[in-house]
Amino acid sequence: MFQIIIIFHVIIACCLVAVVLMQHGKGANAGVSLGSSASGSVFGSVGALPFMVKLTSLLAASFFATSLLIGYFTVHAQPVSKGLDSLLHQTAPPALVKPLAAVNAKSEKK
Numbered sequence: 001m002f003q004i005i006i007i008f009h010v011i012i013a014c015c016l017v018a019v020v021l022m023q024h025g026k027g028a029n030a031g032v033s034l035g036s037s038a039s040g041s042v043f044g045s046v047g048a049l050p051f052m053v054k055l056t057s058l059l060a061a062s063f064f065a066t067s068l069l070i071g072y073f074t075v076h077a078q079p080v081s082k083g084l085d086s087l088l089h090q091t092a093p094p095a096l097v098k099p100l101a102a103v104n105a106k107s108e109k110k
Contacts, residue, residue, distance in 0.1 A: 016059040
C-alpha cells in the first residue's frame with residue numbers, strides 16, 4: 001500500500017510540474033504588441049486558463065492528500081523486518097570478565 005502511494009505521489013508531482021510549466025506567466029502577453037496572437041493556439045483565443053487552473057488545483061489537492069497519507073503511514077508503520085535497524089538497537093551480552101579483585105588476588109599468591 002505504501003509503495004502504491006509513493007508511486008502515485010511521484011506521478012502527481014511530475015504532472016504538477018508539467019502543468020505549471022505549461023501555464024503562461026504575467027509577462028506572457030507582452031508578445032501581443034509585437035504581432036503574435038493567441039487565436040491560433042491549441043486552446044483557442046481565450047487560452048487554457050479555466051482548464052489549467054482546475055487541473056492545477058486538482059493535482060495540488062491530490063499531491064497534498066498523498067503527502068498526508070505518506071506522513072500518516074510513516075508514523076504508524078510497523079517494523080517489517082529485523083534488518084540492520086534491529087541489529088543496531090540490540091544490547092550487547094554481558095562480558096565474561098573476571099572481577100579485578102580476583103585477578104589481583106591471583107597475582108599476589110604467586
